[in-house]
Amino acid sequence: MKKNILSLAALLIASAAVFTACSSDDNISSEQPANPTGKYIMTVQASKGDDATTRALTLDGKTLNATWDANEKVLVYQGGSQIGTLYSAASSTNATTLTGELNSAPNAAQNLTLYFHTNATPSYAGQDGTLAKIASTYDFCAPATITAGSFTVSGSTVSTNSSASFGANQQAIVKFTLIDKADGTTSLNASQLVINDGTTDYTISPTSPTSEIYAAIPGFTGQTVTLTATVGDDTYAYEKTGVTFENGQYYEVKVKMHEYVDLGLSVKWATMNVGAESVTDPWGETTGHAFGSGYKFSLDNYAWYNDGVTGKYTKYKHDGSSWDYEVLESGDDAATRNWGGMWRMPTKAEWEELLNEDNCTWTWTTDYKGDGSNVAGVIVTSKKDGYTDKSIFLPATGIYNGNKNTGPNIYANYWSKSLYTNNRGTDLEPLYYYHYAWKLEILYDNGSLSWRRVQNENRYYGIGVRAVRP
Secondary structure, eight states: OHHHHHHHHHHHHHHHHHHHHHHHHSOSGGGSOSSTTOOEEEEEEEEEOTTOTTTTOEEETTEEEOOBOTTOEEEEEETTEEEEEEEEOOBSSSEEEEEEEESSOOOTTSOEEEEESOSSSOOOTTBOSOHHHIIIIIOOBOOEEEOTTSEEEETTEEEESSOEEEOOBSSEEEEEEEEETTTSOOBOOBSEEEEEOSSOEEEEOOSSOBSEEEEEEOOEEEEEEEEEEEETTEEEEEEEEEEEEOTTOEEEEEEEEEEEEOOSSSSEEEEEETTTTSEEBOTTOOSOEETTSOOOBOGGGOTTBOOSSSOSBSSSOBOSSOBSOSBOOGGGOHHHHHHOTTOBOOOHHHHHHHHOTTTEEEEEESOTTSSSSOOOEEEEEEOSTTOTTOEEEEEOOOEEEBTEEEOTTTEEEEEEEEEOOOBOSOSSSOOBOTTEEEEEEEEEETTEEEEEEEEEEETTSBBBOEEEEO
16 A cells, blocks of 8 residues: 555656756747737838928018927828837927837838828818917828838837838918908907818817918919807908918908998898998999099999980890890999908899898997097898897988088988889880989988888989998
8 A cells, every 4th residue: 555655656756856947948038029018119201391381380570480399290101001100209400200009010022101190081171270289280291202212110119211201291380360440450350260161161269259360271373261250249250352371371351341231131241331431432333432532433434325326225125125134233333342252242133132121120320439530320130030139230321412411410421232113104105214223221310210212213323332242
């Protein structure tokens, strides 16, 4: 029995010796991966070209210097998939060192593509109007390429013998300074500015209201640009045609904007007259004439009368069977010509909509400013739900015939863009009023609004112009 026990113990000891010997012969460390984290550190020298002058947007006078901020993000792609992210070192030049991690070993036989900020179509949403935010998020440029065969993988390190040169900027940088058109000097501190280039809205939302707003906008040539600014509870607009912003360039633009009001009707109404308080216009003319200038508003001076031969109307006329036009063309619309294509003169129907008692109330005042300047006119206030706190003021312009102004301070007259085309005769003897167009007519007399109507008037008379927009 003892012998058996000893034999069993010897067997166990021998087995342990064999197990120990086997364990010592198995090289565990040689089976560990060369890169246990699976991450690869990549460092590459990078630069923007000399013609790309907005890198990091350091403003020097009116020049944006090409520098790099620390930790600006660069995405690394291969074969259409993102494999890592690199970050820049701060630099006072257009060159920097990019360092970061790749999630997998790059294929040395395939190009690497480096994207600044984004790999997809750049998004310009969420701008706050500062250069700093543009530099960190919205200053996109064409991608850089590290060609196949120019980099190697050793352990957890990716080395390259070439640099990454990013291409041209994909946007212009524009500094907008907003000014109130009413006096041409007052700054408009906007809480929002919407820029439209004819196809796309770019919304800028400053962290606090400001009149100086920086925007990153994809470049374009010869476009119509419209701006809409929110200033407190008020809204202002501006439009300019034929605008060109080149990618990679910096612009400073001072914009004089017109305020408008939404009364809940079919169009929005400007809060001031075209030409403010100093201009009146004959129907179909766009230059305007200063109050008290001595200009004679007469048929002979009217732009569309007297062809030099027949002494007849040359445009907006009736040929015996039909009218050549029934509303002003844009080129003859004083609002459009002076303020831009978003603006135009109201139609007869739009004045009638404003006059409708279901839509608005009309209140005469002899001192609108309340400062003793005695600016008279009518306050039009919306009755539409949600708009009852909105109103416009129509000053009493009077009406010019010859060089005399009739009814200033009690008489408000405003042109429409609609020609008077009614036939006041019979089918056998039509009687067209060739020389008339429609106007708004307001008369304050004996303490009340004696007239509040849309009426026809001689087209060459000097009458106020108020603009509307969609």
